[in-house]
Structure formats: C-alpha cells, structure tokens
Amino acid sequence: MKVAIIGCGFIGKTIAEAIHDGTIDGELVIVFSLKKSSAEKVGAICDDVVIADSLRDVLDSNADLVVEAASIDALKNYAIDILSSKKNLMAMSVGAFADGGFLKRVEKAARENKVKVYLPSGAIGGLDALKSAQAAELREVSIVTTKPPKSLAGNQYLRDSGIDVFKIKEKTVLYEGNASGAIEKFPKNVNVATTVGLAGLGPEKTSVKIICDPKIDKNIHEIHARGDFGEFTFRTENLPSPQNPKTSYLAALSAISTLKKITSHIDIGT
Ligand SMILES: NC(=O)c1ccc[n+]([C@@H]2O[C@H](COP(=O)([O-])OP(=O)(O)OC[C@H]3O[C@@H](n4cnc5c(N)ncnc54)[C@H](O)[C@@H]3O)[C@@H](O)[C@H]2O)c1
Structure with missing residues (x-):
C-alpha cells in the first residue's frame, strides 16, 4: 500500500512513524501540509518521500490511499478530487460528514470510482457494538464529552460567547444538543460525536453534551x-x-489500527 498524508501535525507524524517502524505494512510516498516545514519534518521520517507543493502533486502521485489528517475544511475541499483520482481515502476530520449533502457526494464519488472511504473510530471505543446494534432497532444514542480547559482553548464559538475556558472553576456544561450542532460549534474538539452519529442514529438524532472540567x-x-x-x-x-x-493519543492509534486492518488478511471485530 502506497500512502499519502495530507496534514502533518500530530496524527500525520504518528502515522509516518508507524510506517517507518513497520507497524503499518505500507510505503509513505508523498506528504502535503499547509506549512511546508511540517511536511518536510514528517517526510524526513521515511525514505524517499516527496514533499508536495499542492494537492495536485498528491493527486498525480502513485499513492493508493490518501490519509486526511488536516481539518474539516481540508477534507471538504479535497475529498472529491482524491476519490476522482481513484485513490482510497482515510479521513480523520470526520466532523465534515455531519453535512449530509457532503456525505452523499463522497459516497457517490467513491462508488463511481470504485474506491473506499475509511473513517477510523478516532478517540472513542464502542463503535463495533453500536454498528451491530444498528442492525435492529436503535432507540437512543448519546455521547458526553468532558475535557480540560487546554483541550478546548482557542474555540471561536466560546470566544464569541464571551467564555474564557481558563476562568472556569467548576465542571460546566458548554453545549447540549445534537451531533450536527456540536461539530458546528466545536469543529476541532468533537469529531467523535459525528462518528457516533454516523455509526448509529445519524448526527441529527444523536444527543451530545460537552463539558469543561478544570479538575481533570x-x-x-x-x-x-x-x-x-x-x-x-x-x-x-x-x-x-x-x-x-x-x-487524544488514542485517535492517532486508531488511524494506525485502521491502516493495519486495510492491509491485513484477518479482520477482527464488527
Ligand atoms: N476522528 C477523531 O476522533 C479525531 C480525533 C482527533 C483529531 N481529529 C481531527 O484530525 C485532524 C488532524 O488532527 P491533528 O491532531 O493531527 O491536528 P494538528 O493540528 O496537529 O495537525 C493538522 C495539520 O494539518 C495541516 N493542515 C490544515 N489545513 C490544511 C489544508 N487545508 N491542507 C493541508 N494541510 C492542512 C496543518 O498545517 C497541520 O500541520 C483534525 O481535523 C482533528 O480535528 C479527529
């Protein structure tokens, strides 16, 4: 499996290291990131990796699979082009799929180009049971996410609401609603809420609570x-x-596990 990585932050770097040490049976062929210096650092982890100047270089490369580990906007902007270039896609910024129209366009492009889209479990567990449960009637799905202030810092919605997470002294509920609203307000914090939505009742019908707890x-x-x-x-x-x-570290480990599953001959779990 020849792999391309888009987005050379924590997850991109962890995947490159797992390819380098043989945990993933693949070859890193090209990397692309908005900041070329991060792409160069991640590219240097493996041998003979091309540093892309633009998405075009990734599309023209010989990669079989593109890992998106960048942002919701990047996934929305690049996904259709990646699939149309007949490359499989593993997407980490799953929150993009809370937009049902985008999900349908991606599904259509994957079907037409005979490629697959992989959405790792990311920072959560339990999706295997949820997917099995969905085969019969599922009545209620919820996720409560509790984070320390540093994990919520820099959020635009909180800033617009005049909330400084570092001034929160007690456990405080910051959001209560469905998964679609959660990812709109917390695009960098609750991709998992969309993943739970997609595996269960859909983002509209999945209840989400986001809590800030300064004591954890x-x-x-x-x-x-x-x-x-x-x-x-x-x-x-x-x-x-x-x-x-x-x-969360588990999110990067889940990306590694999904890449291992793609190349392995025995597939464990739902
Ligand atoms: N599914 C999950 O459970 C889960 C868990 C954690 C993180 N995530 C998501 O995965 C993504 C990567 O996470 P991370 O911790 O590695 O992030 P990070 O901030 O450490 O790294 C992201 C990298 O992508 C680059 N980038 C951003 N926009 C880009 C674009 N349009 N084109 C090319 N490069 C671009 C940035 O320069 C940065 O180097 C984020 O969207 C994050 O929200 C998902």
Whole structure:
C-alpha cells in the first residue's frame, strides 16, 4: 500500500512513524501540509518521500490511499478530487460528514470510482457494538464529552460567547444538543460525536453534551446506546497528545489500527 498524508501535525507524524517502524505494512510516498516545514519534518521520517507543493502533486502521485489528517475544511475541499483520482481515502476530520449533502457526494464519488472511504473510530471505543446494534432497532444514542480547559482553548464559538475556558472553576456544561450542532460549534474538539452519529442514529438524532472540567487532565468520552439489543455504556479516559491537546493519543492509534486492518488478511471485530 502506497500512502499519502495530507496534514502533518500530530496524527500525520504518528502515522509516518508507524510506517517507518513497520507497524503499518505500507510505503509513505508523498506528504502535503499547509506549512511546508511540517511536511518536510514528517517526510524526513521515511525514505524517499516527496514533499508536495499542492494537492495536485498528491493527486498525480502513485499513492493508493490518501490519509486526511488536516481539518474539516481540508477534507471538504479535497475529498472529491482524491476519490476522482481513484485513490482510497482515510479521513480523520470526520466532523465534515455531519453535512449530509457532503456525505452523499463522497459516497457517490467513491462508488463511481470504485474506491473506499475509511473513517477510523478516532478517540472513542464502542463503535463495533453500536454498528451491530444498528442492525435492529436503535432507540437512543448519546455521547458526553468532558475535557480540560487546554483541550478546548482557542474555540471561536466560546470566544464569541464571551467564555474564557481558563476562568472556569467548576465542571460546566458548554453545549447540549445534537451531533450536527456540536461539530458546528466545536469543529476541532468533537469529531467523535459525528462518528457516533454516523455509526448509529445519524448526527441529527444523536444527543451530545460537552463539558469543561478544570479538575481533570484527560479527554473523557462516554457513549450510551439503547435499543432492541439491550443497552451499553462505553467510557474512555484519553490522554491528550502533548503536541496537540485537542487530539487524544488514542485517535492517532486508531488511524494506525485502521491502516493495519486495510492491509491485513484477518479482520477482527464488527
Ligand atoms: N476522528 C477523531 O476522533 C479525531 C480525533 C482527533 C483529531 N481529529 C481531527 O484530525 C485532524 C488532524 O488532527 P491533528 O491532531 O493531527 O491536528 P494538528 O493540528 O496537529 O495537525 C493538522 C495539520 O494539518 C495541516 N493542515 C490544515 N489545513 C490544511 C489544508 N487545508 N491542507 C493541508 N494541510 C492542512 C496543518 O498545517 C497541520 O500541520 C483534525 O481535523 C482533528 O480535528 C479527529
């Protein structure tokens, strides 16, 4: 598998390292990032990696699969071109798919070009059970995300609402609504809410609560689902990446695991 990486931050770098040390059975052929210096750093992890000047270089490359680890805007702008160039896509900025129209366009492009789109579980667990449960009636799906102030810093919606997360002294609910509204207001913090939505009842019908807790240092996600199967609760307490506190380490590990699954001959789990 020849891999291209778009977005050379924490997740992009972790994937390049996993290719270099053989954890992923693949070859990194090209990297692209808005800041060329980050692309150069990540490209240098493996041998003979081309540093792209633009998306065009990625589209013209011999990569079989493009990893998007950049941003929701990047995914929205690049996805159709990537699929039309007959390359598979693994997307980390899953929040882009809360836009149902975009999801349909991506599905159509993948079908027409006979390629696949992979959406890793990211920073959460429990999606295997949720996908199984969805085969019968599913009545209720919710996710409660609790983060320390540093994981929510720089959020435009909070700034516009006059909320300084570093002044929060007690556990405070910052958002309560559905997954579509959550990703609109917190585009860098709750991709997982969209992933839960896509695997279950859809982003519109998935309940989301976002809480800031100044007394914790982990990103905590608790998913609850109820339906014909019974009910389950899945809780993860994630360590944030030291490089980007908005991103949990588990999200990068999930990207590695998805890439391993693509090349492996035995596929475990739903
Ligand atoms: N699915 C999940 O559970 C999950 C979990 C964590 C992070 N994420 C998402 O994954 C993405 C990557 O996360 P990260 O922690 O590596 O982020 P990061 O901020 O560390 O790195 C992102 C990199 O992408 C580059 N970039 C941004 N826009 C770009 C564009 N239009 N074209 C090319 N490069 C661009 C930036 O320069 C930066 O180097 C983010 O969108 C993040 O929200 C998803």
